[in-house]
Amino acid sequence: MYAQVNEYDMALPAIQQKITLNFSYPVHFTEGLFHLQNTLVARLIGAGCESKSKKVLIIIDTGVLRCHKGLISQINAYAKRYSNIITMVDRTMLVPGGEAAKNDSYLIEQVHSLINKVRLSCNSYILAIGGGAVLDMVGYAAATANRGINLIKVPTTVLAQSNSGASINNSVNAFGKKNFLGVMAPPVAVINDFNFLTTLSDEDWRSGIAEAIKVALIKDNDFFNFITTKIDALVSRDINAMQQVIYRCAQLHLAHAATSDGDCPVISSPPLYFGHWAAHKLEQLTYYKLRHGEAVAIGIALDCTYSYILSLLSRLEWQRILNTLQLLGFTVYISELSAGMCNLEDPRCIFQGLEEYSESLGGNLSITLLESIGRGLEVSEVNIAIYREAINLLKNKF
Numbered sequence: 001m002y003a004q005v006n007e008y009d010m011a012l013p014a015i016q017q018k019i020t021l022n023f024s025y026p027v028h029f030t031e032g033l034f035h036l037q038n039t040l041v042a043r044l045i046g047a048g049c050e051s052k053s054k055k056v057l058i059i060i061d062t063g064v065l066r067c068h069k070g071l072i073s074q075i076n077a078y079a080k081r082y083s084n085i086i087t088m089v090d091r092t093m094l095v096p097g098g099e100a101a102k103n104d105s106y107l108i109e110q111v112h113s114l115i116n117k118v119r120l121s122c123n124s125y126i127l128a129i130g131g132g133a134v135l136d137m138v139g140y141a142a143a144t145a146n147r148g149i150n151l152i153k154v155p156t157t158v159l160a161q162s163n164s165g166a167s168i169n170n171s172v173n174a175f176g177k178k179n180f181l182g183v184m185a186p187p188v189a190v191i192n193d194f195n196f197l198t199t200l201s202d203e204d205w206r207s208g209i210a211e212a213i214k215v216a217l218i219k220d221n222d223f224f225n226f227i228t229t230k231i232d233a234l235v236s237r238d239i240n241a242m243q244q245v246i247y248r249c250a251q252l253h254l255a256h257a258a259t260s261d262g263d264c265p266v267i268s269s270p271p272l273y274f275g276h277w278a279a280h281k282l283e284q285l286t287y288y289k290l291r292h293g294e295a296v297a298i299g300i301a302l303d304c305t306y307s308y309i310l311s312l313l314s315r316l317e318w319q320r321i322l323n324t325l326q327l328l329g330f331t332v333y334i335s336e337l338s339a340g341m342c343n344l345e346d347p348r349c350i351f352q353g354l355e356e357y358s359e360s361l362g363g364n365l366s367i368t369l370l371e372s373i374g375r376g377l378e379v380s381e382v383n384i385a386i387y388r389e390a391i392n393l394l395k396n397k398f
């Protein structure tokens with residue numbers, strides 16, 4: 001039998017150190033970010049130390065550049081106008097947009113290599129312009145180089161402006177798993193320029209609305225009502241309606257992030273992953289052909305249907321939610337939901353997503369269900385047979 005405390009432990013007691021980190025960063029809303037009269041970027045980079053021009057590396061999503069052909073010359077002119085604050089290093093780096101940005105580890109290496117080549121330090125800045133995928137990848141690369149380079153994120157999609165752009169999560173996919181590699185690192189600032197949204201495809205315009213519906217359903221009944229009054233406007237691409245949705249959605253996501261206990265933000269903030277256990281698996285099962293927001297819409301439909309079958313959610317509210325998703329143009333069922341659902345060992349089985357999701361939460365399953373519109377409910381166990389019933393209901397009814 002070993003003694004409970006060995007002699008070395010007795011000699012010097014362990015030092016217990018608690019470190020509390022406080023992050024604070026602004027999320028700005030603007031139009032015409034690089035118009036010479038728009039001083040926002042210059043003010044953000046110049047803040048704190050006005051005496052010396054800062055090194056800035058620009059990284060742009062090629063999907064954005066394709067639709068905003070004058071962007072690079074506009075940025076160059078802007079940097080020239082504010083050369084006392086901004087020193088552009090190297091050429092602007094272009095990276096492929098969409099999930100390709102998160103699936104290719106070589107891209108991270110290229111960003112690291114460029115940071116090394118142009119000698120960015122903790123006084124330098126990376127300004128990343130793009131959709132959520134590019135921002136996730138650049139955020140990961142920036143946070144892991146030279147103990148972290150200051151990052152200004154310029155989200156250019158609805159989803160990224162309303163949610164991911166303002167997040168401190170920076171993750172990329174690896175080993176066939178969504179967001180397997182990641183780091184929590186706050187940006188210095190987020191700048192939402194609504195002008196970018198005008199060039200989104202209809203699918204990417206719609207996709208981001210899923211995150212707004214998600215957060216409305218679990219946190220804010222009034223916001224859900226608001227979205228339902230704006231369905232026609234959103235479908236016809238009314239930018240004012242979208243701005244209102246993005247603003248409230250960003251507010252709710254940021255407020256939630258601020259209330260997590262700080263010990264482990266991933267584990268302490270599962271409600272914002274409502275609908276996501278199935279969504280992440282569906283993205284993987286469709287080889288990322290399904291957009292993140294499209295997958296989230298299906299994940300929401302599934303978890304709402306499960307909540308309805310369990311009699312947590314009323315029939316009326318369940319139908320209202322599914323109608324809203326469909327009126328916005330979302331599909332609520334795809335065949336990948338049921339392809340392997342009867343055999344838990346089948347690699348196509350959607351329920352493998354539950355285990356992968358639980359793994360990402362540190363081994364503790366925590367699924368958000370819905371008690372009513374605006375009120376989520378956390379559960380730590382689910383019934384697969386009832387989930388199968390929910391999938392069949394979605395398949396046959398919608």
Ligand SMILES: NC(=O)c1ccc[n+]([C@@H]2O[C@H](COP(=O)([O-])OP(=O)(O)OC[C@H]3O[C@@H](n4cnc5c(N)ncnc54)[C@H](O)[C@@H]3O)[C@@H](O)[C@H]2O)c1
Binds near residue numbers: 136158170196200293
């Ligand atoms: N970090 C987080 O907390 C968090 C939260 C939610 C989602 N995400 C991640 O965000 C990603 C999805 O992001 P997304 O919905 O922004 O899509 P996306 O980044 O995949 O971009 C979709 C497409 O739109 C193009 N694009 C971007 N901006 C454009 C513009 N202004 N005009 C025309 N085309 C444009 C891109 O090139 C790409 O082809 C997923 O990888 C998801 O996991 C991260």
Ligand SMILES: [Zn+2]
Binds near residue numbers: 211276292296
């Ligand atoms: Zn999401």
